[in-house]
Amino acid sequence: MNATTHSAPKQNASKPIKGQTYTTDFFDLDEDWTEEQRAAIDQVRRFVDNEILPTINEDHNVEKLPDDIMAKIGQLGILEMLADGTLDPITYGLICREFERGSSALRSIVSVQGSLVIGCIRDNGSDEQKERWLKPLGSMEAVGCFGLTEPDFGSNPSGMVTRAEKTDKGYVLNGAKCWITSGTLAHVAIIWAKLDGVVKAFLVPTDTPGFDSAAIKGKWSFRTSDTGQLFLADVEVPESALMPGAKSLGRAMATLNNARYGIVWGVAGAARGCFEECLDYLQNRVQFDNRPLTCHQLIQNKFAWMAAEITSMELIAKRLGELKLDGRLKPHQVSLAKMNNCRKAIEIARTCRELMGANGIHSEYHIGRRLVDLETVLTYEGTEHIHSLILGQAITGIPAYS
Numbered sequence: 033m034n035a036t037t038h039s040a041p042k043q044n045a046s047k048p049i050k051g052q053t054y055t056t057d058f059f060d061l062d063e064d065w066t067e068e069q070r071a072a073i074d075q076v077r078r079f080v081d082n083e084i085l086p087t088i089n090e091d092h093n094v095e096k097l098p099d100d101i102m103a104k105i106g107q108l109g110i111l112e113m114l115a116d117g118t119l120d121p122i123t124y125g126l127i128c129r130e131f132e133r134g135s136s137a138l139r140s141i142v143s144v145q146g147s148l149v150i151g152c153i154r155d156n157g158s159d160e161q162k163e164r165w166l167k168p169l170g171s172m173e174a175v176g177c178f179g180l181t182e183p184d185f186g187s188n189p190s191g192m193v194t195r196a197e198k199t200d201k202g203y204v205l206n207g208a209k210c211w212i213t214s215g216t217l218a219h220v221a222i223i224w225a226k227l228d229g230v231v232k233a234f235l236v237p238t239d240t241p242g243f244d245s246a247a248i249k250g251k252w253s254f255r256t257s258d259t260g261q262l263f264l265a266d267v268e269v270p271e272s273a274l275m276p277g278a279k280s281l282g283r284a285m286a287t288l289n290n291a292r293y294g295i296v297w298g299v300a301g302a303a304r305g306c307f308e309e310c311l312d313y314l315q316n317r318v319q320f321d322n323r324p325l326t327c328h329q330l331i332q333n334k335f336a337w338m339a340a341e342i343t344s345m346e347l348i349a350k351r352l353g354e355l356k357l358d359g360r361l362k363p364h365q366v367s368l369a370k371m372n373n374c375r376k377a378i379e380i381a382r383t384c385r386e387l388m389g390a391n392g393i394h395s396e397y398h399i400g401r402r403l404v405d406l407e408t409v410l411t412y413e414g415t416e417h418i419h420s421l422i423l424g425q426a427i428t429g430i431p432a433y434s
């Protein structure tokens with residue numbers, strides 16, 4: 033049944049109306065970007081508008097990835113730039129913002145392939161591993177995944193039970209990983225495992241005997257993303273599978289911080305998408321006195337609050353990018369930003385959902401999907417609690433995890 037009872041617009045196509053200073057960029061940040069950065073924004077924005085938004089809610093409803101999504105992302109050339117190290121952090125952040133304006137699950141494919149896999153290999157891999165994997169991962173001919181979380185160890189990965197044992201020929205891996213993005217599609221997996229009690233990373237082709245995966249079905253969030261379990265039963269890998277730079281859990285955390293940086297930008301895009309769709313809808317939705325719903329003070333108050341929050345989220349993201357560019361970015365700064373921006377994005381999505389009334393719960397609009405996808409973003413790559421504990425330790429000097 034089609035739930036729509038009126039003709040309010042369904043796509044993100046906001047244009048200023050007379051007397052409206054319409055923007056989700058209240059501080060004119062977009063004027064600061066270089067020509068190249070603007071070109072990257074336009075490229076991803078067009079991709080999202082043409083290739084993603086028209087069909088993603090249907091994909092979400094039947095729990096499937098958008099058709100040929102890996103190849104299409106590969107063709108954008110963005111991951112190739114990450115693989116050869118020519119994409120600056122601010123441009124990468126803006127790209128994440130634009131992807132997530134369309135879909136958090138889509139941005140997550142880019143973050144996992146880009147930050148967690150390509151980034152991890154660039155920072156920790158041997159020359160041989162870089163030579164073998166960076167090019168196909170950059171073009172998306174090969175898909176990668178990052179296996180840290182386990183069924184019994186999520187927030188506390190140091191408790192992981194996956195083990196590596198030294199053999200004459202290399203290593204043998206045993207264990208299981210859970211909630212792994214692109215887990216069933218991946219050609220290569222970064223597997224974090226304890227070797228003599230110390231966490232290390234191994235680069236494991238997924239066709240290695242003993243390696244298996246299974247899709248986690250029945251998610252009501254990230255339904256357009258592949259999430260898998262990984263099983264390792266006596267997986268024999270050569271000596272060269274060990275990633276030489278990944279000497280401890282700290283390297284996994286450093287890799288995650290790069291991905292969290294993309295999330296900080298990404299969720300600002302999700303918030304923009306919610307704001308734009310909701311504003312379009314309410315500008316065209318008439319209830320009392322033949323005037324749009326946006327004429328009411330209660331509603332304008334909510335848009336004013338959201339505009340202020342989106343502006344602060346983007347200022348935080350931009351400052352983080354500047355610190356990263358300077359090589360001065362600290363983990364607790366990333367935690368502050370991830371915690372703040374994810375919480376704000378989900379509050380904005382919820383507010384927009386409410387403002388759109390009954391149609392706000394229907395998949396003819398994007399708002400409900402954006403809201404449920406943000407639930408995953410709030411949890412993965414460190415939950416809100418964990419980031420507040422990292423921040424709490426930085427503020428007080430006292431670790432309060434246990």
Ligand SMILES: Cc1cc2nc3c(=O)[nH]c(=O)nc-3n(C[C@H](O)[C@H](O)[C@H](O)COP(=O)(O)OP(=O)(O)OC[C@H]3O[C@@H](n4cnc5c(N)ncnc54)[C@H](O)[C@@H]3O)c2cc1C
Pocket residue numbers: 144178179180181184185186187188210211212213214253254259408411412413414415416417418432433434
């Ligand atoms: C769709 C999706 C994709 C994912 N992709 C990946 C991936 O590609 N690779 C990967 O390795 N992982 C991935 N994850 C896993 C994700 O990182 C974990 O779910 C996350 O770290 C939380 O772990 P958990 O789910 O086990 O929750 P738990 O650790 O069981 O936490 C449950 C609750 O307890 C709270 N909590 C835990 N410890 C404390 C404490 N000390 N003090 C206060 N509160 C605490 C948490 O904040 C949370 O609210 C993904 C998850 C999802 C949902």
